[in-house]
Amino acid sequence: MPDILTLKSKVKIGCDMCDTCCKYRGDIRLTIKNIHNISRYLGITPMEFIEKYTHKIDENEPELALNSTGEYKECILYDSVKKRCSVHPVKPLQCVVFPLFPEDIKNDYFYLTDQCKCKNKKTITVDEWLNRKQ
Numbered sequence: 447m448p449d450i451l452t453l454k455s456k457v458k459i460g461c462d463m464c465d466t467c468c469k470y471r472g473d474i475r476l477t478i479k480n481i482h483n484i485s486r487y488l489g490i491t492p493m494e495f496i497e498k499y500t501h502k503i504d505e506n507e508p509e510l511a512l513n514s515t516g517e518y519k520e521c522i523l524y525d526s527v528k529k530r531c532s533v534h535p536v537k538p539l540q541c542v543v544f545p546l547f548p549e550d551i552k553n554d555y556f557y558l559t560d561q562c563k564c565k566n567k568k569t570i571t572v573d574e575w576l577n578r579k580q
Contacts, residue, residue, distance in 0.1 A: 450549060451556045453573040459545065459558070460567035467544045467562065468524040468531060473503055473511035474540050481510070483536040484523075499523065512538070543576060 451457065476484075485495035499522050500510045513522040521541075525532040531541065540548070545562035549555040556572055 449557065451546070451558060451572050453554050453571065453576070455556075455572050456569050457546075457558055457572060457575065458567045458569050459562070459575055460564040461562075462564050462566045463530070464563060465524070465529045466564075467541065468521045469518040470561075471514070471519070471521060471544075474521060474538055475503070476500065476510045476512065476538055480536075480538045484533050484538075487533050487536045546572060546575065 449455075481492050481495060481500075484499075485492045488495065490498075496510060499513055501513055503509045503511050514520060515522050520526065521531070523532050523537075524530075531537050543556065545559045546556040547559050549557050554572075
């Protein structure tokens with residue numbers, strides 16, 4: 447079981463824009479704010495976005511998550527030609543914090559996943575990672 451991290455925890459983390467985070471991610475959950483921001487960015491209504499890009503997750507409470515596509519289960523919003531998120535400026539919170547995973551947002555608890563294959567990692571605090579310029 448990974449260690450629970452707080453905002454002051456130091457982690458070795460980085461991003462070299464390798465696009466690994468856009469593949470095999472499982473369910474990328476969406477907030478209401480994500481839905482509105484992404485749909486506005488795409489120039490469509492929130493309902494059009496929901497119908498075209500999402501599916502329901504039925505757990506304790508029904509949630510919406512982004513669809514995946516193709517052999518590598520890439521995020522539906524991944525641009526495979528540019529090898530980049532097509533909605534990068536408004537990407538979902540789960541993508542912003544990756545490879546951290548929010549364990550308890552209300553208490554600022556996270557854990558570090560081992561999914562990121564970035565080679566250029568440096569030691570910084572969780573807070574510095576969350577508040578970096580994208």
